[in-house]
Amino acid sequence: MKTRQGFVSNSSSSSFVCDVSGEGYEGWDGDYGDIRQACCANGHSFSSEYMLAEGSQLSTADKRSYMLEHGDNDRDTVAFKAATEGQIEQWWLDEWEEDYEDDLDYFDLSEAKCPICQFQKACDRDIMAYLLKHTATSREEMLTNLRREFSSYRDFLASIGK
Ligand SMILES: [Zn+2]
Numbered sequence: 001m002k003t004r005q006g007f008v009s010n011s012s013s014s015s016f017v018c019d020v021s022g023e024g025y026e027g028w029d030g031d032y033g034d035i036r037q038a039c040c041a042n043g044h045s046f047s048s049e050y051m052l053a054e055g056s057q058l059s060t061a062d063k064r065s066y067m068l069e070h071g072d073n074d075r076d077t078v079a080f081k082a083a084t085e086g087q088i089e090q091w092w093l094d095e096w097e098e099d100y101e102d103d104l105d106y107f108d109l110s111e112a113k114c115p116i117c118q119f120q121k122a123c124d125r126d127i128m129a130y131l132l133k134h135t136a137t138s139r140e141e142m143l144t145n146l147r148r149e150f151s152s153y154r155d156f157l158a159s160i161g162k
Contacts, residue, residue: 019123020046020115038106040114044123048106050115057112058100060085063092066100 015026016037025032025047036048058066067080067088083091111117116126132138137145150156 016045018047018050019044019125020050020121022124023047036106038109038113040109040111040117042111042114042117044114044116046115046121050121051106051109052113052115052118052120060088063096064088067091067096070096070099 011028013026013028014030015024016032017024025035025037027033030037032047037045038048038051039045064080064083068077071077071080080088115121116123132142146156150159
């Protein structure tokens with residue numbers, strides 16, 4: 001088998017289209033630079049920049065538990081147990097929140113972190129399904145209507161203001 005010079009054969013190109021912005025991302029092995037691909041339990045796929053923050057919704061007790069679980073040594077454990085709620089909140093902001101976000105499983109996010117599931121953003125697929133349902137129209141009927149109404153694609157674009 002011939003391999004291209006300088007080509008790393010165990011690396012593969014990857015891409016995804018953000019359900020929120022419609023923007024496409026390309027990268028290698030799921031690495032898209034500054035952003036990460038996030039997916040929710042309902043199959044929405046979006047740039048992590050749109051992910052709803054949940055860290056701030058964690059209770060102080062949850063944060064303390066996370067810190068105790070991930071602390072480096074016995075001294076940490078003692079300090080985290082003895083810390084006031086204010087200290088926990090401060091340490092969380094200073095150095096723990098980022099670790100917590102990094103630890104998240106971006107491919108199985110809860111609905112609470114998905115802007116589409118929370119109806120804060122809409123994806124074209126959902127809008128399309130909603131409109132078809134609420135106009136009691138099927139894709140086929142819509143196509144028939146489009147053919148009847150417009151003599152060219154250009155006319156159609158003009159009618160929708162594009
Ligand atoms: Zn979702």
